Amino acid sequence: MNTKYKDLIEQTFDFPQEEFETQNGNLFFHGIDLMALTEQYGSPLKFTYLPKISENINRAKGWFNKAIKKLDYKGNYNYSYCTKSSHFKYVLEEALKNDIHIETSSAFDIDIVKSLKKAGKLKDDAFVLCNGFKRDQYIANIASLIDGGHTNCIPIIDNYEELDLLLYETKSKFKVGIRIASEEEPKFEFYTSRLGIGYKNIVSFYEKRIAENPQIELKMLHFFINTGIKDNAYYWSELLKCLRVYINLKKICPTLDSLNIGGGFPIKNSLAFNYDYEYMVEEIINQINTACNEAGVEVPNIFTEFGSFTVGESGGAIYEVLYQKKQNDREKWNMINSSFITTLPDSWAISKRFIMLPVNKWNKQYERVLLGGLTCDSDDYYNSEQHINAIYLPVYEKEKPLFIGFFNTGAYQETIGGFGGLQHCLIPNPKHILIDRNENGEITTKLFKGQQKSEELLSILGYEND
Template structure:
């Protein structure tokens, strides 16, 4: 008796899960019958399940609230969303339902803020954290926000020159933050982040340029590392370095009261993903409180900047297996009806992993395969290097279609691939569906963007 694909999943993972269930031999995502989407819209198909965005925000808020309460922490927590993870209007609209702050990284982000304000999606009291290197246009846009009444906008200094430029264009006293240039992981080709101001230089800079400057008020010290928040010696070492700077600054800058520990809550990249969010949150609050007690300073108001965690798990994409190519005795290539380089660029650019499962035919026997995209590029594939294990799918049959889904793809993929633009080998961008609930809690599907037509692509190319 051949083992079925469903047996393989059951034996390998704890299944079903919070997100995934099987009904009538078809995979469902948050109770959504994905086969219905396929039958209605075809493939390839990109979708965003919007309620997941608010669910993740509220989970993080509860973890921090619980940690603050249990540790008797004497300050607050604020959740920021990093717009660079996904700039889409539907994402920001959902995010803003949750009483959060916004983090920007470039001049055009400010144009998004203006647009949302004009549409009544936010008011001028919203807190905006302006990160990144400040170009002239970025400086001008930040200044316009503050001059027009967005007084809770906090520019974060990335280098020394930005303070003078901001002070020139901003007409009123304004709040300010400083980003620490953290040390990178040992495996990096360079030692210190290109972003921010060095540990040793921050206090001198404050004393020379900020302390006696009546126009600015230092409110925030910003800390960020690329690996994200992980229970590793590297993360804790960098956090404590940041805390030492915070303590020294706090003793000469009483107005400083915010510690921004950046982003980095991970998202599920495989069915065997394990991460104790509640533990790590409690440990962060505990360690910061303990450190501040030893230094005899008040605990800071904690900020986080969660991008991928906010929006990543809302996204997914579905492909159809067009054909199978047997290149030798061992390798079977299942060819999808799109391109990984077009729709999931992180799979080939940085070997990112995503949850991948069959949508249908769960009662069929399975086989080991590689997945290939439609471009003529040898890098357009997905195999065990990106996936946690070897890839197994129901056996290919020419007369019975097989559909597969990649999940938790909602962060970065669209901006990296160039949403709405020209893609490798002119592979078109797929149809994009938004999934939400109406007032009566009924599922609602909305087409955000149709699949690209050749006319759109040729127009971009100047034909």
């Protein structure tokens, strides 16, 4: 009878997969022996596999360029990275190796842009698309970038007042985009996004505020769907509404030449994940091409803003199961040596699913368990997994520690959970490891940040002089 954990996975899913395989009962991720990594650095730990960032960027570029060529599309494609997904220097520097552009969302983002430009990492002709709700400091920083000669800095107008704020702050000529306030999915508590300007008001806004002002050039229409690019009636309906606005605007605004289809691609959250990226890209290009050709207007250059898709699948976290608590006849709690609330906040805040797999003991029998974190909070647990809430792991043995990994955690977790600051119940941040490959393709690792120490937390709390 097949009762090993490896048998369960191989019978349930198509396994091994592109990034996952096992050797001698241990899990390998992109050829990285995770048990050896854990033995070298200890746990808990987080890691970032940098080559995956470049790989996903170039996958997307390939899909769009293939569709553009196949459909004889006359515009070009531009990949931009949403910095809010992960602001870390190592992420931006890896992403920018691939001739991409940047999308920002706050004032400090512009300081990062300036730092990257000064270091020669961001080209002077790269597009810097400034999204988000803008007030004094953000406006001032955008203006300083424009005044400094970065002509492809494009503030995306989110509300009517932002244009006046920009005009007050700079006398330079500048380009702008306009964000469409798309309608949300029916299940949302509200009908229209709080961001952007309504479909019906965009043309009149352009005519009254931009058309006759020689200082401003309307360059881009920005379309964003909060739930991402999905093959459903809601997405295609909103895209067609957007295209009608683009066509009407293009007929009276010759400088408009770009359409930003914000809203990202999904990333793999289960071993059973299935998404036809090539089909979606081709259908998006086809819809835009058809609508514009039928209306007799030039097709736009296409921009995308991929954040999670860029960096999400590069990240992972490894924990040790410290102890198993049997609370009743049915429930076994495997307690990890960290906290889900602090290290994977999306897992409890929005019930986001990550791929969860054991790092070792794949040749052992398995059992059904619950996973609990170290804090005293009842929400510090994880139960969303590819087995539909049930979590199966190799049996717990006190003498032979079990290590578990969470994968594709590279987007948002550090910025939402906090990095280097206070954590719930003062659970320290895990150490963070950067994994790369050298010119010979050999795996290299280095410690980016050690585990938080007591002194760091006490200093923040004001105890440093006691």
